[in-house]
Amino acid sequence: MMKVIIAGGTGLLGHALAKDLIQDEHEVIILSRNPKPMPDTPSGISFVKWDGRTAQGWGNLVDGASAIVNLAGENLSAGRWTSSRKQRILDSRVNAGKAITSAIEAAENKPGVVIQSSAVGYYGIRKAKGLTEAAPAGDDFLAQVCQAWEASTQPVEALGVRRCVIRSAVFLTPKAGVLPRFLLPFKFFVGGPLGSGNQWLPWIHLQDAVRAIRFMVENETCSGAYNLIAPQQVTNRQFVKALGRVMHRPAIIPVPALVLRLLFGEMSVMVLEGQNLSVERLLRSGFTFQFPEIEPALSDLLIGNRE
Numbered sequence: 001m002m003k004v005i006i007a008g009g010t011g012l013l014g015h016a017l018a019k020d021l022i023q024d025e026h027e028v029i030i031l032s033r034n035p036k037p038m039p040d041t042p043s044g045i046s047f048v049k050w051d052g053r054t055a056q057g058w059g060n061l062v063d064g065a066s067a068i069v070n071l072a073g074e075n076l077s078a079g080r081w082t083s084s085r086k087q088r089i090l091d092s093r094v095n096a097g098k099a100i101t102s103a104i105e106a107a108e109n110k111p112g113v114v115i116q117s118s119a120v121g122y123y124g125i126r127k128a129k130g131l132t133e134a135a136p137a138g139d140d141f142l143a144q145v146c147q148a149w150e151a152s153t154q155p156v157e158a159l160g161v162r163r164c165v166i167r168s169a170v171f172l173t174p175k176a177g178v179l180p181r182f183l184l185p186f187k188f189f190v191g192g193p194l195g196s197g198n199q200w201l202p203w204i205h206l207q208d209a210v211r212a213i214r215f216m217v218e219n220e221t222c223s224g225a226y227n228l229i230a231p232q233q234v235t236n237r238q239f240v241k242a243l244g245r246v247m248h249r250p251a252i253i254p255v256p257a258l259v260l261r262l263l264f265g266e267m268s269v270m271v272l273e274g275q276n277l278s279v280e281r282l283l284r285s286g287f288t289f290q291f292p293e294i295e296p297a298l299s300d301l302l303i304g305n306r307e
Helices: 012-023 083-106 141-151 154-159 179-187 206-218 236-247 257-272 280-284 294-302
Strands: 003-007 027-032 046-049 067-070 113-119 162-168 170-172 203-205 224-228
Touching (some): 003 012, 067 083, 083 154, 113 141, 154 162, 162 206, 170 206, 170 294, 179 236, 224 280
Parallel strands (some): 003 067, 113 162, 170 203
16 A cells, blocks of 8 residues: 655546545645645545645654655646745745655655656747657746746755656546536537647546556656647647537637737737647656547546436
8 A cells, every 4th residue: 555645636637546546545644735625635645734835734744655746836737926925936836846845855755756747838939840848838927937847845855755747638528627618618519729739739538647656656667757738749739629529519709819918918829839748758757548548538428427
C-alpha cells in the first residue's frame, strides 16, 4: 500500500486522482486551504488544512510517504488577470512548492517521488509543431508562471528524491473544467470555433491524466518533464467539429477573437493560443493511452458516462 500526499487535492485533477488511489486501498492525504470533501468523495481520504505557504501542521506527514503530488495553485480561469490576481497566481504556486521542499528537507525518510504540476503554457505562444520537453520556455505570463512553478520543488532532486514534472493540457471531463463551457453553446445550436479556430488545443481525457500520474509514481525509471497530452493533436476547429458530431449539433458559428479579448482580457490567451506538442517521451516510457483520439474521448465522456 502506498501513502500519497496530494497538495491541492480538492481541484479537478487532485479529486479524480484521490478517488482512483483510494479505490485501490492506498492511503491518501489531501492538503488544502479549504479541506472540505466534495459530495462524491469516498470515505477513507484524510483532509489536512494548510496555509499554502509553510509546512506547519502537516510537515511530519511527509516522513515515509511514497509520493507527493503537488497540484496546488490558484485557479487560472477564475477571473480576469489583474495585476494583483497575477501575483496571487504566481505566489500560490511558488509558495506551495517551497513549503513542500521544506517539509522534504526536514523528513528523515524522504518520499519516493515528487510529481510536480506544470502546464503546456510553459512553452509560450509557439507556431512550431511537435515541441518536445527539451524546447525552451516562452516569455509570456503563463510561461513565466510555469517556470517558477516547476523550479519551486527542483531542490528535492539534490536530496535524492525522484521528481517528475507534468506539463498538462486541458483536462476533459463532463462535470467541470473547459468541456462544460464548450457544451453550453452546442445545447442551443450555436456552437462553433473560438477565434480563428486554427489554434492548437492540447487536451487529455481526465482518466488518462490520472493513469499517467499513477504510472509515473509507480515506475522508478520515470523522471524529468513530460508533456501530459493526448497523442492526437487537434486545432480548436477540429475539436468543436468532433464535439458537434458527438452532440449531433452544428459547429459553424464562430466566436470572434475580439469578443473573447473584451470579455476575458489577457486571460483570453488560454483559448486563442495553443501549442503543438510531442508526447513521444511519455509513450517511450511505456505508458499507453485509453483515449488517444478526440472523438472517442468525447463519446466516452458525453455518451458512455450516461449509459
